Structure formats: C-alpha cells, structure tokens
Amino acid sequence: MQTFDFIVVGSGSAGSVVAERLSASGRFSVLVLEAGGTDRRFFVQMPLGYGKTFFDPAVNWNYAAEADPGLAGNKDHWPRGKILGGSSSINAMVWIRGAAEDFDAWRDAGNPGWGFDDLLPAFKAIEDNEAGGNALRGTGGPIHVTDNRKKVHPLTQRFLAAGQKAGLALNQDFNGSSQEGVGVYQITTRDGRRMSAARAFLRPAMKRANVCVETGALVTKILFEGKRAVGIEYLQHGTKLSVRARREVILSGGSVNSPQLLQLSGVGPAALLGELGIPVVHAAEQVGRNLQDHQGINYTWKAKVPTLNQTLRPWWGKLLVGMQYLALRTGPLSMSMNQGGGFFRSDPARARPNMQLYFQVFSTVLPRAGERPILTPDPFPGFSIGLSNCRPSSRGEIMIRSADPTVHPRITVNAYSTETDVAEMLDAVKFLRKLASQSPMSDIIAEEVLPGPSITSDPDLIQDFRKRSGTVYHPVSTCRMGPDPTTSVVDPRLRVHGLSRLRVIDASIFPDNITGNTNAASIMTGWKGAEMVLEDAW
Known part of the structure; x- marks a missing residue:
C-alpha cells in the first residue's frame, strides 16, 4: 500500500x-x-463554453435536488465540477470575495482567525488583479482577475445608467471598500482563457x-x-x-x-x-445539515435593438465570434454571461445589501434540450436582469440514500421555506421592474417576456418566483x-x-x-x- x-x-x-x-x-x-x-x-478553457458543460456527464456530477415545495415542486438541476479544478472549471467565473461583515460574523461566532482582517492577506496573496494592487487588491498571485470595464457590451452601460437612476451608486470594484451599487464584474480569466483553480494552482x-x-x-x-x-x-x-x-x-x-x-x-x-x-x-x-444556497431568478425583456442573441444564435454569427476567439482570444466567447451586476438592499431599512444583480446581454427563454442555451439564445433580440438572495434564512440538508458510493445523495434544499426569504424576494423582483423602467434601459425595451406584464399582484409574483427560481450554484x-x-x-x-x-x-x-x-x-x-x-x- x-x-x-x-x-x-x-x-x-x-x-x-x-x-x-x-x-x-x-x-x-x-x-x-x-x-x-x-x-x-x-469548452472548459473557453470562458463562455460553460454552457456546453452544464449537463455534460464527462465533467459534471449532474446532481438533482429533491422535489421542493418552495420551488413549486420542481427538482432543481445542480451542476458540480467532476474534473480537475472542480466547479472552478465549469462556473461563471465572477470574482466576488464576499462582504467584510460576512467574515467578521464567522469570527464572532467563535472562529478566531476567520475575520476579514485576518483573511485579507490570503485574498491579496491569491490575486493577480488586472485593475492593479492597492490596500484591498492583490497583484502577482496565482489567480488572474480580469478587469472587464472596457470590454463589456454597450448595452451594459445602459444597465449601469438605469441602476443609478433607480438609486444605486456606480461601484468600480465590488471587492473594494463596499459592495453596494452597480458595476462591471471582474472574472477569473487570463488571455481569454478560464483561470480555474487547476490552472492557477494544481497544474x-x-x-x-x-x-x-x-x-x-x-x-x-x-x-x-x-x-x-x-x-x-x-x-x-x-x-x-x-x-x-x-x-x-x-x-x-x-x-x-x-x-x-x-x-x-x-x-x-x-x-x-x-x-x-x-x-x-x-x-x-x-x-x-445546515445546507445554505443562493436562489436566483431572471426577468427577461424583448429589445428594440440587437443584443448578443443576434450574434450567438445564427451559424454565421457563431462562426465570426469563434474565429475572433481562436485568433485573438477576445469577444463574447472570452467573457462570462454576467457582464454587469451589483448588490442592493431589498428594503432600504436594511443595514447592508442582501440581493445580488446579474445583467445578461442575451436571453434564453426558449431552452434547448441537453444544453444550457448560452450559445444558442432566443431568435429575437432580448436581455435579462437576474437576481439572487445573498443570505437566505432557509436551511436544507444533504444525506446519503445508500451505502453505495456511486449513488447520488439526497439533496433537500427547502428553498423559500421561511417568510423572511419570501418577503425579501418579493421586494427584490419588484425592484427589477423599477430598474428596467429607468431610461436609458427603458428606451430599448419592446416588451417584458418573463414573467410578463400580466403578473402584477403579490401572490402572482410569489408564485412566479417559486416556479422559475433555482440555485445559482453556491451551496x-x-x-x-x-x-x-x-x-x-x-x-x-x-x-x-x-x-x-x-x-x-x-x-x-x-x-x-x-x-x-x-x-x-x-x-x-x-x-x-x-x-x-x-x-x-x-
């Protein structure tokens, strides 16, 4: 042995x-x-290629959660990386440390050495941030963090402007002194390729x-x-x-x-x-026990102007962006689906943000069997604004169902099982519509596709987010x-x-x-x- x-x-x-x-x-x-x-x-190394790995059993455990009453009885799909690099090889690559208050709460719960000031040296040592080093950012570390502010699709600027009109500040660095506001996400790529933990550390x-x-x-x-x-x-x-x-x-x-x-x-x-x-x-x-996960939902609009749908759906569009990626390692395939986003408080009385935003310059209302339709979006111009709860109070569990190690365990999420989680999500989805109603975002909207203008009452909005919510893969x-x-x-x-x-x-x-x-x-x-x-x- x-x-x-x-x-x-x-x-x-x-x-x-x-x-x-x-x-x-x-x-x-x-x-x-x-x-x-x-x-x-x-498709692992190409950043936007994770749409192809979303159901691929060669690289993905493809777990399924139990039917969840909180999700209208749906069985949620749980992709987890079964590959060198684990889920860092199939994720959306957004680089967010978390709020300083999160880690201070860990420390204060009886875990010395786990407060934000204790962990900041580790975060900085890990990073090679393209935005440059400062008191909070690191350079020279194994993980290259790409600053995308000059690379995002032009529609992202409309999202940022609308977010500011809706009352959110422009945030240049979500890993800086504050998370609150809207901005452009930093992602873990380098030279147009995914920077997974395997590439940065294991290799x-x-x-x-x-x-x-x-x-x-x-x-x-x-x-x-x-x-x-x-x-x-x-x-x-x-x-x-x-x-x-x-x-x-x-x-x-x-x-x-x-x-x-x-x-x-x-x-x-x-x-x-x-x-x-x-x-x-x-x-x-x-x-x-104590399983916690972020639950998310997208609202989708049909646009009056072209979005990435018109680039990524037709064969000739795929050919053009594919050639651009192969030749230059640039373009849509070199980025994440979430180019912009942010953090906000679903209730202004809250002490700090409890919701995360995601802006996607394409839409995927019409699914394609066996593939997350990132690379085959809708036939009409569309975009989505998504959100997820940051610190839900619902708790679930993961328990084996057999002594056979090849049998997947039972994943019981219990999403939206507390009144607090339901109430904050209701406030949050209302804010999505408030954001979308601001110019210059409203100027390019033809109609709301999901959930649609007929869904307006609180019971209908709650029923909708129970039916359409799902994990954002943070268990x-x-x-x-x-x-x-x-x-x-x-x-x-x-x-x-x-x-x-x-x-x-x-x-x-x-x-x-x-x-x-x-x-x-x-x-x-x-x-x-x-x-x-x-x-x-x-």
Missing part, C-alpha cells in the same frame, strides 16, 4: 490550492484523488516530484484506526485501491461530496447510518465550522470534531453563506486551511 504525507480528496477550488501549498516546500508528499478527468478540454504543483494526482479515482471510504483517519479507499478503472496518510486526510470534495464521504465512512447522523447498515465510527449529527455549510460539536462539524482549524488527522477544507465549512459568488471564498479557504495544516505539522 502506498503512503503519502497528505491525501487530498478532490481537486476543486479549495483542493487544488491545498495541494499546491502543502507541496511547495518539498518537505511533504501529497496525493490528490479526483473522481473526474482532465481539464484540458476546449504548477503537478510539476513537482512530491505531488501525485490520480484522476478517475472515486473515493469510497475514509479508513480509520479507532478515531484516527489513516487512509483512503477508492475505485479506479473498476479496481478497489487503498492508500495511507502519514499525517492527515483532507476532504476538499465540496458541499456535496465532503458530507457524503463522511457519511459513507461512518461519520454522520447515527440513525441514518444505522438504517443503511453503515458501522458508526463517530456519531456527528451535523454532517450534511455551502454542510460541514459547518464552529467551536461547538453539537452545532458544527469542524473546529476553527478545520479539524473534524471528535476525530484526529482528518480535516475538511472547502466551502462546506462556511459557518454561513456569504454575500455574493462563493468561488473566491472557497479558494481563500483552501489557502487558509493549508496554512493551518502547515502550522500544525509535527
């Missing part, structure tokens, strides 16, 4: 960082186990002699001796293999796979494990961090309560969700977690 100092399960946003940081000194050997395959795929680490990366390796169980994690069991090419860890086993599978693997290994709610015939190694009721907190093992899974140093030599380092440890996209904070968690591992190395 092979032995490594550290075994990292998962090569995603956090796992790639953990592997790079633990191996940098050359002192330790690191094995990375990834269930998926290579990230060297055209450089793979050049080191002390790093081994195994793809197609489905981890099935953590191996324990008593309460001590000593290794991993995994399937690769139909063969069951085992490997030992001299120092620690580190789970970086994300908010779905990390609690799933703990439960499969006998760490989780005792009653559930007993029902499935899994011997209990350590009863931990919180494993898989967190299923292995929650905290000092109390009765309410959390890992301690503030990310060690699993009640066990030794086992940590979880990924977005599942977030005590609560953050204000905005979660990828930057996931990468930061990998950096911070690796620092803690190295500090504790004996």
